[in-house]
Amino acid sequence: MTDSLIVSVPDARLANAVGDVPAGVEIVEWDFQSDPPRERIDLIVPPYMGGSSRLGRVGEVENRLVQSQSIGYDGVEELLPAGITFANASTVHETATAELTLALTLAAQRGLADFVRNAETGTWKSRMHPGLADRRVMILGYGGVGRAIEDRLLPFEVSVVRVASKPRSDDRGHIYGVEDLPELLPDVDIVIVVTPLTPATTGLVGEDVLSALPDGALVVNVARGPVADTDALVRHATEGRIRLALDVTDPEPLPADHPLWSLPNVLISPHVGGASGAMLPRMAALVRRQIDHLLADEEPENIVLRT
Template sequence: MPRLLVTLPGATLRDAVLALGPLPEGVELVLWDLDSPAPADAIDLVVPPYMGASPKLAALQGVRTRLVQSQSIGYDDVPEHLPPGQVFANAASVHETSTAELTLALVLAAQRGIPGFVRAAEQGRWAPIRAASLADRRVLLVGYGGVGRAIEARLEPFEVEVTRVASRARDDEHGRIHGIDELPSLLPEAEIVIVGVPLTDATTGLVDAEFLAALPDGALVVNIARGRVADTDAILAEAASGRLRFALDVTDPEPLPEHHPLFGLPNVLISPHVGGASTAMMPRMARLVRRQIDRLLAGEQPLNVVLES
């Protein structure tokens, strides 16, 4: 019997884990995507699939585990699916870099008019414009966890003025972090708003008609959080009027239905929830799995535990 039984959802992650070097003695890796019966009654470390994983967590009913290691940062829909007696960790440290990269890509593409150039090229047209810069813009960063900090670090070389907002006001070595209750006074000054809050009862519908109405004409709203953080009807109304611009990696509903009116608006840029979907993910996920294996073998507390059912 192995000292530590680890299940992984597929060969790609398994191979990435093994590429980091020999496993400690007594560690066994087994492939299990939670679509079939559990390979054992007791599993030390379970890694569910990346996409659509939460409903599959029901497969852990009756299985004794020491840790369920998600491949995502967000876990808003996990509590309703996770059977009792489980310790659940998110994938902090895996997706922050890729999500921050996509955020900057969306901001730069929207500011410099890249979607319009692509449309013109498809029509065989040369269509120069004098676009808005990112430099010298006032950026409101709503959400200051790991992803927010990664975005801030990547914004710094672009010579912007960043105002940070978190769930509560505080100060750090870089200055003031405003509380989310201060948004009404902050929104009117923002030229770019980046929304990266976790989805909670308090943040569901945060970006509503009142939030958007407080922004100045021409402002850009970027949502890389969760779709339900924003009111889609309110976004559509402002976008259709042409008053505001939007770059959305997440939507509500998701996927956005085919031929949804948001797809056809020139001031809306949509990516299909791919913030963490880059080649950086798998090596980082493998490193996190190896760290969790080492900690379980040493009898230490796992990293990133966010929920105990």
């Protein structure tokens, strides 16, 4: 057992949300822009936005765990000094990301963007949209976020096709491997992309994947922008063959003059998958659990890297 612990959080907002901590635990603020407040910080929580570029600063203090506020950790290993244990924010963002995924999918499938544009001109114009019921939906990248998305899709009476890096089975049945994509894609109406960004997934949603989809298919990307080939997205959307709902883009932010903005079959949100009121209390709860683990000399949750 450990009887003392120093924890840094980037701001008072998270410190207040963490609330009361056990005796012997000290919460300090460190936003990575100032010098470290202590020579030893057992648990470091970096800033949520813009913190990745300054992650090297964790090497300035003795520490036991760096707790990210993001699920994704692509590129982090190259930024961390040696000897760091790094955990991601699994359990924090899955629900909010699934909410936005469903919102984007429904908005695209029911033509909400068209209605908003018509409202700007006072135009009453109705037409049939494909909807979500009875559609065949592929979840490309089946982890915690993918399962949360599936939980919310199933009540809409859809057929779900699950694809992961490798085939496997779980309590809901078979999960296909990426090698099965050529056979699966021609029969799906919607592809929801939620894979982590790795060398293997960079550009995964490119010409081959898009060409294999049927006309009118919807691609929803809530993963990372570089998982998709932007040029291929623009080409297929411009031709009117594929519709897009994107929470992430490459580049990001998307320049104001980028052609994706002007396409009527493209819906874009500015990378806000985890940005909801659920984040702060869930992040605080994760920090409190990590504090308990460290006090008990237990293995922390969600460790994804040891440098």
